[in-house]
Amino acid sequence: MNAGSPRASAVALRQLAAGLFAGWMAMGAALGQEAVPHTPHGCESDPAEQARRSFVLRLLGDVEFLVQNTDPPSSTWRLGQLDAFFSADLTDRLSLLTEVVVELDEHGESFIDLERLYVSYRANDAFGITLGRFHTGIGLYNITHHHGAYFETAVTRPQLFAFEDEGGALPVHEVGVSVDGEIPTRGLGLRYLFEMGNGQRWTAEDPRPAPSANDHNHNKSTNVGVSLAPDAWPGFRAGISYYRDLIAGPDDLSVASRVAAAYVSYRRSSVEATAEVVWMSHRFEHGGPFTNRGFYVHVGRRFGKVLAYGRYERIRIDPGTPLIGGLTSLAGPTLGARIDPAGSIAIKAQIERDEFAPTFRGRVQLAFVF
Amino acid sequence: MSRLPTRVAVLATVTAVVVVLVSPLAATGVGTVIQQGPRAALAIVVNHRNPVTGLSVGELRRIFLLDMQYWPTGRRITLVLREPGQPARAEALRLVCGMGEDEYRRHLMLQVFRGRPGSAAPRSIRTTEGMLGFVQNAPGAVGHVDASQVNDTVKALRIDGRLPTDPGYPLQLSPARMPRAHVAGTQEALVAAEAARVPY
Numbered sequence: 001m002n003a004g005s006p007r008a009s010a011v012a013l014r015q016l017a018a019g020l021f022a023g024w025m026a027m028g029a030a031l032g033q034e035a036v037p038h039t040p041h042g043c044e045s046d047p048a049e050q051a052r053r054s055f056v057l058r059l060l061g062d063v064e065f066l067v068q069n070t071d072p073p074s075s076t077w078r079l080g081q082l083d084a085f086f087s088a089d090l091t092d093r094l095s096l097l098t099e100v101v102v103e104l105d106e107h108g109e110s111f112i113d114l115e116r117l118y119v120s121y122r123a124n125d126a127f128g129i130t131l132g133r134f135h136t137g138i139g140l141y142n143i144t145h146h147h148g149a150y151f152e153t154a155v156t157r158p159q160l161f162a163f164e165d166e167g168g169a170l171p172v173h174e175v176g177v178s179v180d181g182e183i184p185t186r187g188l189g190l191r192y193l194f195e196m197g198n199g200q201r202w203t204a205e206d207p208r209p210a211p212s213a214n215d216h217n218h219n220k221s222t223n224v225g226v227s228l229a230p231d232a233w234p235g236f237r238a239g240i241s242y243y244r245d246l247i248a249g250p251d252d253l254s255v256a257s258r259v260a261a262a263y264v265s266y267r268r269s270s271v272e273a274t275a276e277v278v279w280m281s282h283r284f285e286h287g288g289p290f291t292n293r294g295f296y297v298h299v300g301r302r303f304g305k306v307l308a309y310g311r312y313e314r315i316r317i318d319p320g321t322p323l324i325g326g327l328t329s330l331a332g333p334t335l336g337a338r339i340d341p342a343g344s345i346a347i348k349a350q351i352e353r354d355e356f357a358p359t360f361r362g363r364v365q366l367a368f369v370f
Numbered sequence: 371m372s373r374l375p376t377r378v379a380v381l382a383t384v385t386a387v388v389v390v391l392v393s394p395l396a397a398t399g400v401g402t403v404i405q406q407g408p409r410a411a412l413a414i415v416v417n418h419r420n421p422v423t424g425l426s427v428g429e430l431r432r433i434f435l436l437d438m439q440y441w442p443t444g445r446r447i448t449l450v451l452r453e454p455g456q457p458a459r460a461e462a463l464r465l466v467c468g469m470g471e472d473e474y475r476r477h478l479m480l481q482v483f484r485g486r487p488g489s490a491a492p493r494s495i496r497t498t499e500g501m502l503g504f505v506q507n508a509p510g511a512v513g514h515v516d517a518s519q520v521n522d523t524v525k526a527l528r529i530d531g532r533l534p535t536d537p538g539y540p541l542q543l544s545p546a547r548m549p550r551a552h553v554a555g556t557q558e559a560l561v562a563a564e565a566a567r568v569p570y
Contacts, residue, residue, distance in 0.1 A: 122487075
């Protein structure tokens with residue numbers, strides 16, 4: 001097996017993930033869950049020392065029942081991801097984070113993916129640097145919601161931000177370096193983001209772009225973004241980002257990729273609203289560009305313990321687009337409701353319609369974190 | 371794209387804006403200035419060695435939400451709250467973040483998932499004495515107490531330029547949380563606390 005092939009990289013990544021998962025389980029058993037310092041009398045003898053020793057260990061999972069009006073109609077129980085999350089603060093400024101996901105494919109085979117693994121150093125609010133594998137700072141959803149359905153309002157992610165191995169068109173994972181921080185402004189809440197990484201790669205056997213754990217060229221992907229969250233408008237946030245990459249393939253064939261994203265969001269206790277739009281451009285080095293657009297609008301309103309939500313999304317991929325032309329287009333509304341009967345459990349139900357297919361789907365999901 | 375999806379997008383965006391506009395923006399009480407009659411206030415206290423003398427409501431909110439984690443001196447902020455279930459904590463979360471306990475707890479978990487250090491999560495303190503003692507001993511600590519209970523071991527911050535005894539102080543407690551004879555006590559405590567300030 002060629003050690004440099006994507007398959008070998010994937011196997012190596014999974015072996016690394018399995019090793020980390022085992023180590024994480026052992027460390028978790030030794031440390032216990034979220035050993036945040038606490039004393040019964042409320043006055044800690046050495047707060048600085050206690051602050052250095054903070055570990056968080058969480059497991060997230062979900063189970064779903066899906067009904068769809070295909071021909072013939074079908075229904076199925078589905079196991080979602082089991083997400084093992086661990087973070088540790090090595091010092092006041094240095095921390096590490098790992099996120100390992102175990103899931104079953106459609107044939108019932110289980111596999112382990114290392115989704116995030118990074119070390120962060122934060123000098124202050126204005127400067128932090130992260131090294132490792134992280135979620136690319138494209139738009140808002142991808143940096144707000146990671147793996148684990150519990151934290152997502154809806155049952156499913158917007159297709160626009162679907163993971164690469166679930167038919168997503170965007171490079172949502174990146175291996176490289178990320179720098180971010182606050183730009184000192186009086187109450188504007190301006191933040192910047194700069195990322196540089198391996199970007200994606202593709203092969204003749206599998207032309208879909210995949211995150212590159214081991215880059216074979218000198219062209220690194222870059223992503224820049226700025227966001228705004230004024231103190232005067234609590235809960236409001238807006239931002240833009242621009243990503244570029246030269247996606248290396250076989251026989252020196254490369255595809256130039258550009259992704260521009262913009263979003264506005266408002267989130268308070270009783271209401272949430274987000275709109276995101278993304279432009280994607282792909283072209284062979286000596287070919288014309290193919291530009292595809294996608295957007296989603298999400299609104300939610302809490303009525304007592306029930307959070308009702310609706311989403312309209314549309315992503316249409318030109319079949320002629322290099323690399324992503326084979327991905328599924330989707331358009332349609334999603335309506336649903338979520339209730340949190342206990343602190344760590346969410347029950348969600350939603351119906352979706354895909355105008356391109358066209359199909360209806362109904363889902364009920366139990367998501368949990370502990 | 372055809373025009374139809376564009377119209378749908380515009381319609382959906384307009385809907386989102388309408389939902390935002392009709393939402394109970396003022397229901398949280400954040401930044402609300404209540405000026406009628408004597409009322410108890412939530413004092414935000416820090417260590418005397420902390421050179422910071424005041425915060426805006428927005429900065430305080432970002433500290434509570436873990437979006438701001440360092441003082442201007444570079445020292446790490448240690449947020450200290452009363453224990454979950456205590457009325458003082460619920461009132462502080464309502465006034466500063468506009469959140470209830472469950473929502474705040476979910477927010478903290480989500481922040482850690484987003485990569486915020488776990489140690490940035492707030493410490494929980496059972497008593498007012500414990501809170502004052504913690505803040506007195508931890509240079510980077512910021513906590514909350516009823517303004518009538520501020521003493522000279524800690525420093526009360528100005529919020530939006532106002533001390534808890536000033537008219538228009540933004541963190542006024544609801545009447546149910548108002549202790550008896552708090553006004554005189556608060557004034558005396560704040561004067562004493564100011565006099566006891568030591569250089570950083």
